[in-house]
Amino acid sequence: MKNVTKLFLSAILGLMALGFQAKAEDFPAEIKPLMQKYTCFACHKVDARLVGPAYQDVAKKKYSVDKIVSLIAKPQPANWPGYPPMAPMTNVPKEDAVKIAKWINSLR
Ligand code: HEC
Known part of the structure; x- marks a missing residue:
């Protein structure tokens, strides 16, 4: 494992231990199961910065649904200076990614 990956992981584990982890309850009922299944909620909240940006702040970027779908599979950390890079979530099937993107x- 690369050192930077180790650092990143320990930072996340530290945050979780401190109780900063978003609660799945923060998400609307139709989105919640997806957030749990793909663990997005470990790093994202609706209305506040966690490890990653608040989904409300992502919405302000006015991406197209297609653009968000591609960013989930292939994040562009340069879009979020001051944040650690998001790991590519290639395990999210396109139809679920579309649902998440429309909701964002x-x-x-
Ligand atoms: C390990 C933490 C982590 C997980 C898990 C995670 N994200 Fe992220 N996400 C981040 C961080 C950090 C950023 C900002 C840096 C970046 O884009 O690389 C980000 C950025 C984003 C962005 C904005 C992309 C852009 O370029 O503007 C979207 C959309 C997003 N995440 C959606 C998701 C979805 C949907 C999931 C679950 C399938 C998910 N994230 C899971 C940490 C995470």
Whole structure:
């Protein structure tokens, strides 16, 4: 494992231990199971910065649904200076990613 990966993981574990982990209850009922299944909620909240940006702040970027779907599979850390890079979530099937993306865009 690369050192930087180790650092990143220990930072996340530290945050979780401190109780900063978002609660699944923060998400609407139709989105919650997806957030749990793909662990997005470990790093994202709806309305506040966690490890990653608040989904409301992602919504402000006015991405298209397709763009969000591609960013989930292939994040562009340069879009979020000051945040650690998000790991590519290639395990999310396109139809679930589309649901998540539409919901994110509904937040703006
Ligand atoms: C290990 C923590 C972590 C997990 C798990 C995670 N993210 Fe992220 N996410 C981040 C961080 C950090 C950023 C900001 C840096 C970046 O984009 O690489 C981010 C950025 C994003 C962005 C904005 C991309 C952009 O370029 O503007 C979206 C959309 C997003 N995440 C969606 C998701 C979804 C959906 C899931 C679950 C399938 C998920 N994330 C899981 C940490 C995480």
